[in-house]
Amino acid sequence: MKRITGINVTLWPPKKDNEEARVNGLSLGVAAGGGYMHGVHLGVLGVGAEKNLAGFSVGLIGVGSGENVTGLNIGGLGVGAGENLKGLNIGGLGVGAGEDLIGINIGGLGVGAGENLIGINIGVLGAGAGENMTGLNIGGLGVGAGENLIGINIGGLGAGAGEKSVGLTIGGLGVGAEEVQGITIGGLGVGGEVLKGIQLALGTVIVPRGGRMIGFSASAFNYIRGTQTGVTIGIVNYCWRLKGVQIGLVNIVRDNPKYSKVLPLINVNF
Numbered sequence: 001m002k003r004i005t006g007i008n009v010t011l012w013p014p015k016k017d018n019e020e021a022r023v024n025g026l027s028l029g030v031a032a033g034g035g036y037m038h039g040v041h042l043g044v045l046g047v048g049a050e051k052n053l054a055g056f057s058v059g060l061i062g063v064g065s066g067e068n069v070t071g072l073n074i075g076g077l078g079v080g081a082g083e084n085l086k087g088l089n090i091g092g093l094g095v096g097a098g099e100d101l102i103g104i105n106i107g108g109l110g111v112g113a114g115e116n117l118i119g120i121n122i123g124v125l126g127a128g129a130g131e132n133m134t135g136l137n138i139g140g141l142g143v144g145a146g147e148n149l150i151g152i153n154i155g156g157l158g159a160g161a162g163e164k165s166v167g168l169t170i171g172g173l174g175v176g177a178e179e180v181q182g183i184t185i186g187g188l189g190v191g192g193e194v195l196k197g198i199q200l201a202l203g204t205v206i207v208p209r210g211g212r213m214i215g216f217s218a219s220a221f222n223y224i225r226g227t228q229t230g231v232t233i234g235i236v237n238y239c240w241r242l243k244g245v246q247i248g249l250v251n252i253v254r255d256n257p258k259y260s261k262v263l264p265l266i267n268v269n270f
Contacts, residue, residue: 001014002021003023004024004025004034005024006024006026007026008023008025008029008032009027009028010027010028012029012030013029013031019066021035022034022036022037022038023037024037025039026040027041027043028042029043030043030044031043031044031045031046031047031059032048033047033050034050035049035050035051037054037055039054039055040055040057041063042059043059043063045061046061046062046063046064047063048062049067050066051065051066051067051068052068053065053068053069053070054069055070055072056071057069058074059074060076061075061076061077062076062079062091063079063091064078065081066082067083068084068085070086071088073085073087074089075091075092076092078094078095079094082098083097084097084099084100084101085097085102085103085113086101086102087103088104089105091106091107092108093108093110094108094111094112095110095111095112096111096112096113097112097113099115099116100113100115100116100117100118101117101118101119101121101129102116103120105117105119105121107123108124109126110123110124110127111126112127115129115130115131116133117129117133117135118135120136121133121136122138123138123139125139125140125141126139126144129144131145131146132145132147132148133148133151134150135152137151138153138154138155139154141157141158142157142160143159143171144158146162147161147163147164148161148164148166149166149169150164151168152168154169155172155175156172157172158171158186161176162177163177165179165184166181166182167181167182168184169182169183169185170186171185171186173186174186174188175191176189177192178192178194179193179195179196180197182197184197184200186203187201187202187203189204190204190205191204191205191206191208192207193207193210194212194214195212195214197215198217199213199217200217200218201218203219203221204219205217205219205222205223205224208225209226209240211224212226212228213227214230215229215230216230217234218234221237222234222237222248224238224239224240225238225239226239226240226241227239227241228246229243229244230243231246231247232244232246232247232248234248235250236249236252237250238252238254239252239254240253241253242267242269243270244269245266245267246268248265249265250262250264251263252267
Protein backbone atom coordinates (compact mmCIF):
# COMPACT_ATOMS: atom_id res chain seq x y z
CA MET A 1 0.00 0.00 0.00
CA LYS A 2 1.43 3.36 -1.05
CA ARG A 3 -1.31 5.91 -0.41
CA ILE A 4 -4.79 6.19 1.07
CA THR A 5 -6.78 9.43 0.80
CA GLY A 6 -10.21 9.62 2.42
CA ILE A 7 -11.63 7.20 4.97
CA ASN A 8 -9.58 4.18 6.01
CA VAL A 9 -11.19 1.52 8.21
CA THR A 10 -9.12 -1.50 9.22
CA LEU A 11 -9.32 -4.27 11.80
CA TRP A 12 -5.63 -5.16 11.68
CA PRO A 13 -2.35 -3.25 12.16
CA PRO A 14 -0.43 -2.35 8.98
CA LYS A 15 2.70 -4.24 7.95
CA LYS A 16 5.91 -2.87 9.44
CA ASP A 17 7.68 -2.79 6.08
CA ASN A 18 5.11 -0.32 4.74
CA GLU A 19 6.87 2.70 6.26
CA GLU A 20 6.57 4.87 3.15
CA ALA A 21 2.78 4.50 3.03
CA ARG A 22 0.86 7.78 3.21
CA VAL A 23 -2.50 7.93 4.93
CA ASN A 24 -4.50 11.16 4.53
CA GLY A 25 -7.95 11.74 5.97
CA LEU A 26 -9.87 9.72 8.54
CA SER A 27 -8.36 6.49 9.91
CA LEU A 28 -10.29 4.08 12.12
CA GLY A 29 -9.02 0.77 13.40
CA VAL A 30 -7.83 -1.50 16.17
CA ALA A 31 -4.36 -0.03 15.66
CA ALA A 32 -4.33 2.73 13.07
CA GLY A 33 -0.98 3.12 11.37
CA GLY A 34 1.09 3.97 8.36
CA GLY A 35 4.30 5.64 7.34
CA TYR A 36 3.13 9.25 7.07
CA MET A 37 -0.28 9.98 8.63
CA HIS A 38 -2.19 13.25 8.26
CA GLY A 39 -5.74 13.92 9.43
CA VAL A 40 -7.93 12.32 12.10
CA HIS A 41 -6.72 9.00 13.49
CA LEU A 42 -8.65 6.89 16.01
CA GLY A 43 -7.25 3.57 17.24
CA VAL A 44 -8.93 1.23 19.70
CA LEU A 45 -5.49 0.19 20.96
CA GLY A 46 -3.37 2.96 19.55
CA VAL A 47 -2.20 5.12 16.71
CA GLY A 48 1.31 4.78 15.35
CA ALA A 49 3.21 6.21 12.43
CA GLU A 50 6.54 4.84 11.24
CA LYS A 51 7.70 8.36 10.40
CA ASN A 52 5.42 11.41 10.82
CA LEU A 53 2.01 11.80 12.46
CA ALA A 54 0.02 15.03 12.09
CA GLY A 55 -3.51 16.09 13.01
CA PHE A 56 -5.87 14.76 15.67
CA SER A 57 -4.96 11.35 17.10
CA VAL A 58 -6.52 9.27 19.89
CA GLY A 59 -5.40 5.84 21.09
CA LEU A 60 -6.64 4.04 24.19
CA ILE A 61 -3.14 2.71 24.86
CA GLY A 62 -0.98 5.27 23.13
CA VAL A 63 -0.13 7.56 20.26
CA GLY A 64 3.32 7.75 18.75
CA SER A 65 5.65 8.11 15.82
CA GLY A 66 9.16 7.03 14.96
CA GLU A 67 10.03 10.60 14.00
CA ASN A 68 7.67 13.59 14.46
CA VAL A 69 4.21 14.07 15.96
CA THR A 70 2.25 17.30 15.42
CA GLY A 71 -1.25 18.36 16.49
CA LEU A 72 -3.68 17.25 19.19
CA ASN A 73 -2.73 13.86 20.55
CA ILE A 74 -4.35 11.86 23.34
CA GLY A 75 -2.98 8.53 24.53
CA GLY A 76 -4.51 6.47 27.32
CA LEU A 77 -1.06 5.48 28.55
CA GLY A 78 1.22 7.83 26.68
CA VAL A 79 2.14 10.00 23.75
CA GLY A 80 5.63 9.86 22.28
CA ALA A 81 7.83 10.75 19.34
CA GLY A 82 11.27 9.52 18.39
CA GLU A 83 12.25 13.04 17.38
CA ASN A 84 9.95 16.08 17.87
CA LEU A 85 6.52 16.36 19.46
CA LYS A 86 4.55 19.57 18.88
CA GLY A 87 1.04 20.66 19.85
CA LEU A 88 -1.36 19.68 22.62
CA ASN A 89 -0.35 16.31 23.98
CA ILE A 90 -2.05 14.39 26.80
CA GLY A 91 -0.78 11.03 28.05
CA GLY A 92 -2.33 9.07 30.91
CA LEU A 93 1.10 8.04 32.16
CA GLY A 94 3.46 10.27 30.24
CA VAL A 95 4.41 12.41 27.29
CA GLY A 96 7.90 12.26 25.80
CA ALA A 97 10.07 13.13 22.82
CA GLY A 98 13.55 12.02 21.85
CA GLU A 99 14.45 15.57 20.82
CA ASP A 100 12.15 18.61 21.33
CA LEU A 101 8.76 18.73 23.03
CA ILE A 102 6.87 21.93 22.19
CA GLY A 103 3.38 23.09 23.16
CA ILE A 104 1.00 22.12 25.95
CA ASN A 105 2.06 18.78 27.38
CA ILE A 106 0.31 16.93 30.21
CA GLY A 107 1.51 13.56 31.52
CA GLY A 108 -0.13 11.60 34.32
CA LEU A 109 3.27 10.63 35.69
CA GLY A 110 5.72 12.76 33.77
CA VAL A 111 6.70 14.88 30.81
CA GLY A 112 10.17 14.68 29.30
CA ALA A 113 12.31 15.61 26.32
CA GLY A 114 15.74 14.38 25.30
CA GLU A 115 16.68 17.91 24.26
CA ASN A 116 14.34 20.92 24.77
CA LEU A 117 10.99 21.26 26.52
CA ILE A 118 9.10 24.41 25.52
CA GLY A 119 5.62 25.63 26.49
CA ILE A 120 3.27 24.55 29.28
CA ASN A 121 4.47 21.28 30.72
CA ILE A 122 2.73 19.47 33.57
CA GLY A 123 3.80 16.12 35.00
CA VAL A 124 2.09 14.74 38.09
CA LEU A 125 5.42 13.28 39.24
CA GLY A 126 7.90 15.34 37.26
CA ALA A 127 8.97 17.24 34.19
CA GLY A 128 12.44 17.21 32.73
CA ALA A 129 14.62 17.97 29.72
CA GLY A 130 18.09 16.86 28.74
CA GLU A 131 18.95 20.40 27.66
CA ASN A 132 16.61 23.39 28.20
CA MET A 133 13.15 23.90 29.70
CA THR A 134 11.32 27.09 28.79
CA GLY A 135 7.84 28.24 29.81
CA LEU A 136 5.54 27.08 32.59
CA ASN A 137 6.88 23.85 34.03
CA ILE A 138 5.15 22.00 36.87
CA GLY A 139 6.24 18.67 38.38
CA GLY A 140 4.52 17.08 41.35
CA LEU A 141 7.85 15.86 42.69
CA GLY A 142 10.34 17.86 40.69
CA VAL A 143 11.35 19.89 37.67
CA GLY A 144 14.80 19.64 36.16
CA ALA A 145 16.89 20.54 33.12
CA GLY A 146 20.35 19.38 32.13
CA GLU A 147 21.24 22.90 31.04
CA ASN A 148 18.85 25.87 31.55
CA LEU A 149 15.52 26.23 33.33
CA ILE A 150 13.71 29.37 32.14
CA GLY A 151 10.25 30.71 33.05
CA ILE A 152 7.90 29.70 35.85
CA ASN A 153 9.14 26.46 37.34
CA ILE A 154 7.40 24.65 40.20
CA GLY A 155 8.58 21.35 41.68
CA GLY A 156 6.77 19.76 44.62
CA LEU A 157 10.05 18.59 46.14
CA GLY A 158 12.63 20.45 44.11
CA ALA A 159 13.69 22.29 40.99
CA GLY A 160 17.14 22.27 39.47
CA ALA A 161 19.25 23.00 36.43
CA GLY A 162 22.75 21.98 35.37
CA GLU A 163 23.57 25.53 34.34
CA LYS A 164 21.07 28.41 34.79
CA SER A 165 17.69 28.79 36.47
CA VAL A 166 16.00 32.00 35.31
CA GLY A 167 12.58 33.34 36.30
CA LEU A 168 10.22 32.34 39.11
CA THR A 169 11.41 29.03 40.51
CA ILE A 170 9.76 27.23 43.44
CA GLY A 171 10.93 23.96 45.01
CA GLY A 172 9.15 22.41 47.98
CA LEU A 173 12.44 21.28 49.49
CA GLY A 174 14.98 23.21 47.47
CA VAL A 175 16.17 24.90 44.30
CA GLY A 176 19.64 24.61 42.86
CA ALA A 177 21.63 25.54 39.75
CA GLU A 178 25.07 26.77 38.83
CA GLU A 179 23.47 30.20 38.30
CA VAL A 180 20.08 31.23 39.69
CA GLN A 181 18.33 34.39 38.48
CA GLY A 182 14.96 35.90 39.35
CA ILE A 183 12.64 35.07 42.23
CA THR A 184 13.57 31.76 43.82
CA ILE A 185 11.74 30.02 46.69
CA GLY A 186 13.06 26.85 48.29
CA GLY A 187 11.45 25.16 51.28
CA LEU A 188 14.71 24.02 52.86
CA GLY A 189 17.28 25.73 50.71
CA VAL A 190 18.39 27.64 47.64
CA GLY A 191 21.88 27.19 46.28
CA GLY A 192 24.10 28.18 43.40
CA GLU A 193 27.50 29.47 42.50
CA VAL A 194 25.88 32.74 41.39
CA LEU A 195 22.57 33.94 42.87
CA LYS A 196 20.95 37.01 41.31
CA GLY A 197 17.61 38.45 42.38
CA ILE A 198 15.45 37.39 45.31
CA GLN A 199 16.10 34.12 47.17
CA LEU A 200 13.77 32.92 49.93
CA ALA A 201 14.16 29.75 52.02
CA LEU A 202 13.13 28.47 55.42
CA GLY A 203 16.46 26.71 55.90
CA THR A 204 19.49 28.12 54.12
CA VAL A 205 20.63 30.14 51.13
CA ILE A 206 24.07 28.87 50.19
CA VAL A 207 26.79 30.01 47.80
CA PRO A 208 30.00 27.94 47.52
CA ARG A 209 33.51 29.30 47.93
CA GLY A 210 34.30 32.04 45.44
CA GLY A 211 30.67 32.51 44.41
CA ARG A 212 28.43 35.57 44.42
CA MET A 213 25.07 36.61 45.81
CA ILE A 214 23.62 39.71 44.14
CA GLY A 215 20.28 41.04 45.35
CA PHE A 216 18.24 39.94 48.36
CA SER A 217 18.28 36.72 50.37
CA ALA A 218 16.19 35.75 53.37
CA SER A 219 16.56 32.45 55.25
CA ALA A 220 17.42 31.11 58.68
CA PHE A 221 21.08 30.83 57.64
CA ASN A 222 22.49 32.82 54.73
CA TYR A 223 25.83 31.12 54.02
CA ILE A 224 27.65 33.11 51.34
CA ARG A 225 31.17 31.73 51.02
CA GLY A 226 32.03 34.46 48.55
CA THR A 227 30.91 38.02 47.84
CA GLN A 228 27.54 39.34 48.99
CA THR A 229 26.30 42.36 47.05
CA GLY A 230 22.96 43.41 48.47
CA VAL A 231 20.92 42.52 51.54
CA THR A 232 20.54 39.34 53.60
CA ILE A 233 18.07 38.80 56.42
CA GLY A 234 18.33 35.76 58.69
CA ILE A 235 19.03 34.38 62.12
CA VAL A 236 22.68 33.97 61.08
CA ASN A 237 24.27 35.73 58.11
CA TYR A 238 27.74 34.77 56.87
CA CYS A 239 29.78 35.99 53.94
CA TRP A 240 33.44 36.34 53.04
CA ARG A 241 33.16 39.81 51.49
CA LEU A 242 30.27 42.25 52.00
CA LYS A 243 29.05 45.02 49.71
CA GLY A 244 25.74 45.72 51.34
CA VAL A 245 23.86 44.94 54.54
CA GLN A 246 23.37 41.93 56.82
CA ILE A 247 20.39 41.96 59.22
CA GLY A 248 20.08 39.21 61.85
CA LEU A 249 20.95 37.97 65.31
CA VAL A 250 24.52 37.15 64.27
CA ASN A 251 26.23 38.77 61.28
CA ILE A 252 29.66 37.57 60.16
CA VAL A 253 31.89 39.11 57.50
CA ARG A 254 35.22 37.32 57.27
CA ASP A 255 36.95 40.07 55.25
CA ASN A 256 35.94 42.92 57.58
CA PRO A 257 38.28 44.51 60.12
CA LYS A 258 38.46 42.72 63.48
CA TYR A 259 36.02 45.08 65.19
CA SER A 260 33.31 44.37 62.61
CA LYS A 261 33.87 40.73 61.69
CA VAL A 262 31.05 39.57 63.98
CA LEU A 263 28.23 41.93 64.94
CA PRO A 264 24.73 41.54 66.36
CA LEU A 265 21.61 42.86 64.61
CA ILE A 266 23.31 44.54 61.64
CA ASN A 267 26.57 44.58 59.71
CA VAL A 268 27.23 47.07 56.92
CA ASN A 269 30.03 47.51 54.43
CA PHE A 270 30.14 49.30 51.10
